[in-house]
Amino acid sequence: CDMLLRTGQAAEAARRAAAFVADPAMSKSRYRQLGMYHLGHARFQLKQYLPAGKALSRLAPFKQDFGLHCRYLLGRVHHLSAERPEAAAQYKAVLDGYADRKKAAEQALRNPAALKPPRRVLLERLARGPEPDYVMRASFYTALGHAENGRYADALAGFAAFVKRSPKSPLVPEAQLRQGICQAQLRKFPEAIVILQPLAARPDMADRALRWTARSHVGAADAKNAQTYAQAITNAINCLRQAADRAGQLARTDPTAKVRRGDILIELGDTMQLLRQYPQAAAVYLQALKENNNPQRADEAMQRRVTALHFAGDYKGSDNLCVQFERTYARSTLLGAVLFRKAENAYLTATAAAKNPALANRKKELARLFGEAVRRYARAVKKYPDSKYANLARGGLGASHYRLGAYAEAIEALSAVPEPDRTGELTAVDYLLADCIIRTLSRDARDAVQ
Structure with missing residues (x-):
């Protein structure tokens, strides 16, 4: 199975490993756990993450020589399944476990005579050899997890440490790219540009x-x-x-x-x-x-x-x-924005027409155009009263009524805009509201005199 996995024949490796672990005669074999590991590894390569995770989880507490790689694969299964806390825990276990095993190997090699040759070779590789690829990747994916969780400062430190720790890793360019992204997210824009431009x-x-x-x-x-x-x-x-x-x-x-x-x-x-x-x-x-x-x-x-x-x-x-x-x-959740913009189209079309001194049937045409703006704004407000464009629509509705001389309706619409929001594009709300009130009072006064 190991050779099949190394040569990219994951499907055949999975078939053979599954048959091996399912064989009752192998239930107590010391190689059954190795078979389960190969089954999980093969399923992972086939992107069958759920069955891969099930197979690998059965190898807990991962004390085998291949246990750390099991943890790494399990971490990737969790990560690719958007289970970030579980993935982070497995990556950490890989890094901590590797450090502990390396330290134990160094201590054991102080008395090489007590070790059998195959075991001594394995310990020497662990104590003095380069980090396995999966350990380097656990470091990289730990930093990636920080970035995905919005912890960009931690992620930036992690990617920088990875590049320094594993300068020959094929993931170094990706780590550098992620460093630049983190710098940008942290609003360190000049530093981000310096890192990103060569990439x-x-x-x-x-x-x-x-x-x-x-x-x-x-x-x-x-x-x-x-x-x-x-x-x-x-x-x-x-x-x-x-x-x-x-x-x-x-x-x-x-x-x-x-x-x-x-x-x-x-x-x-x-x-x-x-x-x-x-x-x-x-x-x-x-x-x-x-x-x-x-x-x-x-x-x-x-x-x-x-x-x-x-x-x-x-x-x-x-x-x-x-x-x-x-x-x-x-x-669509964007329909509210579209309805508002549709109302704005009508209002600006009407205001442009109002500026045209040669407009035919002026009074009737402006009533039609501003009336259409009223209908559109009213619909936008009614359908999406809590959207981020709702107060702008209320302001536009009030302004359209104002242009039609419908001051009472304008007051109602404009008053619905909360006072704290009467800034920026809505600065005119208070002015229009005051003017409407004055015009209404003036009309009421004239009516009283008559």
Whole structure:
């Protein structure tokens, strides 16, 4: 079985190991545990993680010579099954166990005459030889677990220690990439860029390195300095373009790279919007939708395109896409954002018409346009009263009523915006509310005089 596993014949190894451990005659054999280990190892190589875990768990408390490797495989089973605490416990047991065994081997070798030759060779390899690959990997995956749990400082220290401890490991480039990602997550953007830039030359990780380099450029950008901000975002856009190209090249043989390309295109569009490049962003979102590399984010790409078209001033195009979105993704959590943007399209179309001195049938046409905005805002508020766009929709609803001269309705809508939220885009709420009250009082006073 060991030779079959070494030569990549995991299915045959699993078949033979399963037959061996199932044989009643082998139930008390001293080799039965070895057979169970080979069965678990083979199942793991076949990505049959549940049966692999069951086989390996039966070897507890892992005192065998191969026990630490059992623990490592079991840790990987847990990790790949998103059971991170259990995985971390197994990795720690591997690292601690290896340190204990190495120390015990060194002590035993102080009296080599008491050891049989095969045992002495094994202990010498343990005490003086390089760390086994699985021990190095346990160290790497421990750091990865920290990163996955958001403990980026611990992860950064772990990856740095891994690179120093195992400089010849094939996982060193991946560890360096993860160091850069951790630096970015810790907002140490210049340090992240320094680590990530050389890795962009590696075809197997270029798209990820470029993507996080782009994020670091965005993170380091100073919005208070228009010139340097624009340059930083431009650098990020260039990195993301390259990242999308590299992911596309890898996608021919790597399905995960195909998904990453879809995600990168969405991020590219988002970054373009930071520089108000709305038409270009809309085109990128359309590309992401057509390629459909990540179907799980298709609604996200369409919602972002709705927004980009809106800010590009293409209200009709945005409206048409809103209709398509609601028809296609009626249960999407992003529908609230789309309904709000649809209402904004109507309101801005109406305000643009109001500025046109040559508008035909002006009074009737403006009543129609602002009336449509009222209907859309009201629907957005009613359907999603707690969404992050709800207060903006209430503000827009109040403003639309105001433009129609429906001051009582405007007061009702505007008053529903909590006072602490009347900042930023909602700064005008208090002004409109006060004006509506004054106009209402003035009207009431006139009515009283009459």
